Amino acid sequence: MLKKAFLVFLFLNLNTVGVITPSWSDSSSPLLAAYYDRQMAIVKGITYAWRGNDTPKPIEHTAIQVGVGDDSNYILSTDGILIRFDNDNFAKPRILRKDILRFAAGDSGVLAIDNGHRLLWVGAGTRRANLIAKNVHAAAVGDSANYYITKSGDLFVKGKAHRGQYGDGRLVSTDHFVRTATSVGYITAHTGHAILLKGNGDVFGTGGNIYGPVGKHGIGDKAVRWSKIVGNATAIATGSSHTVAILKDSKLVAWGSEYGTDPKPIMNNVVAVAAGSNATIALKTDGSLWQWDRGERPRKVLPN
Template identity: 30%
Template sequence: MGSSIVSPDIVDFTDVRTSTHTQASKGGIGIITEAKAQCFKEAFASKGYFTITKKLDNTLWSFGQNSSGQLGDGSTVNKNNQVKIGNSTDWAKIAVGESHVCAIKTDGSLWAWGNNNAQQLGDSNYIYSAIPVRIGNDYNWKSISVGLNFTIAIKTDGSLWAWGDNNYGQLGNGAYYIKKKYPTQIGTSTNWSNVSAGARHCLAIKTDGSLWAWGYNLSGQLGNGTNTTQLFPIQIGTSNSWKSISAGDSHSVAIGLDSSLWVWGDNSNGQLGTQYGFSALNFPYQLTSAVSWAVVSAGLYHTVAIKADGTLWAWGKNTYGQVGDGTTLNKQTPTQIGSESNWLSVSAGSYHTCAIKQTNTLWSWGWNILGQLGDSTNINRNIPNPVNCIGMCFPTTSTYTQVSCDSFYWSKKNKWYYSSNVTDTIKLINSKGCDSIITLNLTIYITTHNITKKTAYGNFRWKKTNYNTSGTYTYSYINNAGCACVDTLKLVVNPYNGCSKQLSAGVAHSLLIKNEGTLWSWGYNSDGQLGLSTFNSEFTPKQVDTLKNWAIVSAGGRHNLAIKNNGTLWSWGRAYEGQLGNGSFTNKISPTQIDNSTTWSYVSSGNNHSSAIKKDGSLWIWGSNLDGQLGIGDNLDRNLP
C-alpha cells in the first residue's frame, strides 16, 4: 500500500476496486497509489489492543490481541492479519470494549464474545468465549455500546439495559459493586435514543435531544459540574440539542445538533483539545466556535474527529503515533491529519486509531505491538496506513493518468497517441478472475521553441530577469511533461527619451530613479518616507544618497521599497504595521537593507503592507494584515517577509 515506483504495465490489481496511477515524464517511471482496501463498511478500535471491522458484505473480521478470545475466531492467539469471525453475513451493529465484543444482527438478536471476568457478555457465567454466543432470546435489540468490563444497550422500544461490572455505578441501577450477569433494564424510561460506554461511565441521549450521564466521575467526565460518582442516569444541563456522544476512558465528547463540538472530563494528555494546559473540566465546554463537526470518537487518552468537509482531526496523547500527524508528540489542540477531505468514519482506541474513507478504504495507525493495525506487521505507524482488503473479490476500476511529450505509446493496447486530452479504456481480467477496467487519461505536451521579438526603452523584463541592453537571449526550461524547451528573446533596447528611469507616487510623496541610477524624493515626510535622514517635507526633488545603483523603487502610503542593481532589498519610512520588513516596528528615515538576499527582482508597496518577488518566482509579503491583504489565511501583521 502507499506510493511505490512501478511500471504501468505490471500493476497488480488483485482485490482492487479503484486504483489511480499517475506518470509524468519520458522514460517510463511513474507513481502508483493502489487502494487495496475498498471493501470496508465500519471499523472499531478497541480500548484494548484489537480491532473489529465489518465489510461491505456484512461479514466481521478482526485482528490484534486475542488473549480472551476477543477476535472471535475460535482461538486465543494474537493476529496481526485479518481473520474472519464465523460465516455470518447479517451483522448490523458492533461494539468493542477492552477485551470483549458485543454485536446485533439484522434480525435484532444479541451476540457477544471475549473476556467475561465480570459477566460482561451477559450469558450468566464467568467463562470467556472465543466465538460469538447468542445472549438471550430477544429479537428487539437496537443499539449497543461496550465499556471496560460492562455493556449497555437500547432495545427497539427505547428501553435501556446494562450488565457486567458495576464497581463504579456504571450500570446505572442505583448500586455499587453488584454485577449483573444478564441484561437488566435501567429504570422505566422508553425514550432512550443513543448510548456510549466509557471505561467506567456512560453517556446517553434521549429522543428529545437531552443529555444524560452516570457512573464514575473522578475527572468530571459526567459533565454535571461535580466530581461525584452517580449511580443513576442524571440529566446534564437543560439543552435538548445533542446529536451524538462518545465516552472515552475518563473524558467525554459530544456534537450538538448545530454541529458544534463539546468536551469535558480528564485532560491530563490534552485529550480535550482546549489548549489551556491540562486542566480537567466537569462541564461541557465548546471546543471551537466552528459548527462544522460531523463525527467524533474519544479514545483512551486521545480524541479523533471528522468535520463536515470530510477532513480528519486529532489531538491528545500521541506516544505511539495514535494522533496520526507523523510525530509522537502530544497535541493539545485539534490538528488536521493529512490534507484529504474524504474521511467517512473514525474510531479511537487505547493507543491506536482506525478510520474509513468515503471510498470504503480502511486506514489504521498508532501502536501495533499486538497487530491491532491489521497490516500483517507489528510496526507502529504515526500516519494513517492503508489496510488491504482480503477475502473478497471485486471488479476493478482504475485510472491511469499519463503526461507525455509529443506522443505516447500504451503497451496494454499496443497503440500510439499523438493528440492531447485523450481518454481511452481497456478491459482485462485481474488475478481474482474479475474484470479489470483501466481508463487512460492522457495529456500530451508539444515541445516548444518560441521566439519573441521586442523593442524596449531603457529596460525590458522577461522570464523574471531585467535586460537593459540589446541582444538575443534564451530561456531553457522543462515543461509539465518533462519536455526540454527553449524560448528565445530578440531584444532591441533604445535609450530613454528623458532623464528618468522609473517614477513612483505614494499618498503624498514621490520617488524617482534617474538613468544613471540615482534616487530622488520629494513631498510629505511625516515618517521619514523621503529617506533624507530628516522629517522635513520637501517641495522639490532631493537626492536620497550619492549612490548610483538603484534599479527599482515603489512608493507606498508612508513607506517605500527599493531594489538595487545587486538584487538587494531596501525599505524606509513608516513601520508601525511592520511594512518595512526588517523585524521591527520602528520608522526608518533612510534606506535600510531588509535581509542579506541578493535575488530580489520586483517590489510593490501598498498603503501599509508590502510585497516582493524573488528571481525564483517566489512571492513574499509583510506588513499590515487587518483586512487579510497578506493573503496568508489570518489577519495578523508581519514585520518580516
C-alpha cells in the same frame, strides 16, 4: 442489508449538522469499534476482528453493528440479536438480547437500545438486562461513567465524577442519572472523559485531560464543564488519550496525546472512525479500512 446499512450511515455522517444522529460509544459508526487494543470492523459486508496492529481476521458472523470491551466482542445481527463473544472465542456466541436497535459496549458491559427505544443495561459476563430509561436515542459506556441521550436531545450521566465526567462542575458521583447537557446528537466516552457533538456541529468535551483528549480546557489535569473544542463536525470518537472528529468536508482531525490540543488534519474522504488506546481506525469513501498509532501516518489494512 449490510450495503444498505453502510449507505444509510454515509448519508447521516455527511449530513449530521443540525440533525440528531445515533451514537455508537467508542466509534462514529456501527461499522467500526475500538477499545484499548481490541478492534472490529465491517468492511464490504464482512465482519473482522483483531488486536493491536495484527492483520484483521474475518469471523463467520454477519453483523450490522460491532462493538468491543476489554475481554469481549459484540455484534448486532441483521435480525436484531445482540451477541457477545468472550476471550476471542468466536465459535461460542452468547445471545444477550433480541429486538435490539443499536448498542454501546465498554469494559463494564453494554447499554442496548431496543426497538421500543428502551435503554437496557447488561453487565460484563452476565446476560441479565436491567431497564435504565425510556425514549432513549443513543448511549455510551465509558470506563468510569455511562451516558445516554433522549430522543429530545437531553444528555444524562451517571458514574464517577472526580475527573469532571459529568460536565456540570460536580466532582461527587450520584446514584442516579443526571441531565448535564441539551441539544446533543452524539456522545462518546473513554478513560475518565467524554466528548459530545451538538446538532449544529460543535464538539464539546469534559473530564480527565492530562494528555489533551478534551482539548485546551483543563489541560494537564481535568475539565469539569462541557467546553467547546471545534466546530463543523459531523462525527466523533475518542480513545484513552486522544480524540478524532470528521468535519463537514469529510476531513479527519485529531487532538490529544501525540497531536497537541489543537485539532490536527490527518486524512481526507473519511466516513467513519473509531479510537482505542493507541490505535485509530477509519473507513474512507471508497470502502477501504485504514489504521495507525497516535502520531503516525495512516496505513491501509483492507483490502490487502
